[in-house]
Amino acid sequence: xxxxxxxxxxxxxNAAPETLQALSRPLVGYxxxxxxxxxxxxxxxxxxxxxxxxxxxxxxSGTGSAGMEASLVNVLEPGDTAxxxxxxxxxxxxxxxxxxxxxxVVRIDSEWGDIIRPEDxxxxxxAHPEAKVFALVHAETxxxxxxxxxxxxxxxxxxxxxxxxxxxxxxxxxxxxxxxxGVDVAYSGAQKCLSVPxxxxxxxxxxxxxxxxxxxxxPARSWYLDVTLIDGFLTDxxxxxxxxxxxxxxxxxxxxxxxxxxxxxxxxxxxxAAALLAKGLVERGFSYVPPEGHRLPMLHCVxxxxxxxxxxxxxxxxxxxxxxISSGIGAFKGECWxxxxxxxxxxxxxxxxxxxxxxxxxxx
Ligand SMILES: *Cc1c(COP(=O)(O)O)cnc(C)c1O
Numbered sequence: 450x451x452x453x454x455x456x457x458x459x460x461x462x463n464a465a466p467e468t469l470q471a472l473s474r475p476l477v478g479y480x481x482x483x484x485x486x487x488x489x490x491x492x493x494x495x496x497x498x499x500x501x502x503x504x505x506x507x508x509x510s511g512t513g514s515a516g517m518e519a520s521l522v523n524v525l526e527p528g529d530t531a532x533x534x535x536x537x538x539x540x541x542x543x544x545x546x547x548x549x550x551x552x553x554v555v556r557i558d559s560e561w562g563d564i565i566r567p568e569d570x571x572x573x574x575x576a577h578p579e580a581k582v583f584a585l586v587h588a589e590t591x592x593x594x595x596x597x598x599x600x601x602x603x604x605x606x607x608x609x610x611x612x613x614x615x616x617x618x619x620x621x622x623x624x625x626x627x628x629x630x631g632v633d634v635a636y637s638g639a640q641k642c643l644s645v646p647x648x649x650x651x652x653x654x655x656x657x658x659x660x661x662x663x664x665x666x667x668p669a670r671s672w673y674l675d676v677t678l679i680d681g682f683l684t685d686x687x688x689x690x691x692x693x694x695x696x697x698x699x700x701x702x703x704x705x706x707x708x709x710x711x712x713x714x715x716x717x718x719x720x721x722a723a724a725l726l727a728k729g730l731v732e733r734g735f736s737y738v739p740p741e742g743h744r745l746p747m748l749h750c751v752x753x754x755x756x757x758x759x760x761x762x763x764x765x766x767x768x769x770x771x772x773x774i775s776s777g778i779g780a781f782k783g784e785c786w787x788x789x790x791x792x793x794x795x796x797x798x799x800x801x802x803x804x805x806x807x808x809x810x811x812x813x
Pocket of ligand 1: 460512513514515517539586588589590615617618638647
């Protein structure tokens with residue numbers, strides 16, 4: 450048995466108890482009426498959380514990166530242009546996946562810790578009227594940057610490109626408005642603010658994106674992630690792959706918890722916990738990487754005060770208090786910590802627990 454942990458890093462977050470209970474129920478087959486009813490209800494819940502009416506809304510069998518891959522591999526064909534915003538690890542991963550799908554990738558680079566600037570997006574869209582896809586990360590977990598979407602969404606609306614948005618860390622922790630923003634493909638992950646164990650990637654395709662997937666010259670290069678085949682199972686119950694039944698039940702239960710709380714109430718809870726943590730961190734000499742106004746409530750990327758050792762500090766929090774936080778990555782390795790307050794974990798009580806533990810660890 451491993452010890453219980455308080456998971457305040459970049460994910461996974463602690464799973465809501467309801468989701469763990471759902472995992473332990475006796476197995477049924479994937480054509481069992483009770484499972485199929487649950488699956489339809491799961492799709493309805495996902496539509497509510499994504500704020501969309503998209504018919505093709507489901508959970509990809511795989512973690513958030515599988516959703517990223519499914520988003521791009523279905524709509525991109527070799528030789529297509531994909532414009533990708535890159536200001537951290539996950540923007541970089543989007544560019545990599547698009548390029549592996551055969552696309553010519555046009556990167557919009559920003560400093561790590563900065564947002565992708567709307568004027569740069571406008572320039573890239575104008576320079577590439579042929580672009581098939583514009584892809585962006587909403588909550589850049591590697592830097593703690595909250596990417597403003599509204600202005601960029603209106604620029605993308607005036608262009609024929611499909612808008613692909615990574616909402617892995619943002620979904621249910623802050624406003625995500627798929628239909629309102631005109632997002633064509635949005636994907637997320639179970640284990641961040643949804644507080645479900647890792648293994649599923651909620652995803653939603655607009656009719657326009659499905660049309661792009663259906664009218665391809667050649668089939669998608671991934672058989673497993675081909676949405677037209679997955680649609681065959683979701684609509685006509687034609688076997689494609691065995692769905693991970695316990696995980697889908699866990700996600701269904703986790704979404705039930707999210708909707709019972711209410712999305713606006715959940716966003717506000719994240720804001721409250723974030724404000725308390727920010728105050729405590731600044732008082733203790735930490736400084737934020739992203740500028741004021743562009744900080745995520747669920748992921749705090751902060752520079753360490755002088756004299757604090759990254760590895761020793763995190764090791765002491767884990768061994769003495771059972772609290773996991775994450776190191777900085779890339780350019781921030783050794784200099785920053787990433788502290789997550791995701792979903793179930795975004796409480797003032799957890800913040801006070803962490804700050805008390807930090808005070809002890811920093812004193813040594
Ligand atoms: C965690 C994360 C991913 C990848 O998800 P995995 O579940 O680790 O595959 C993608 N994008 C962002 C923004 C993330 O935070």
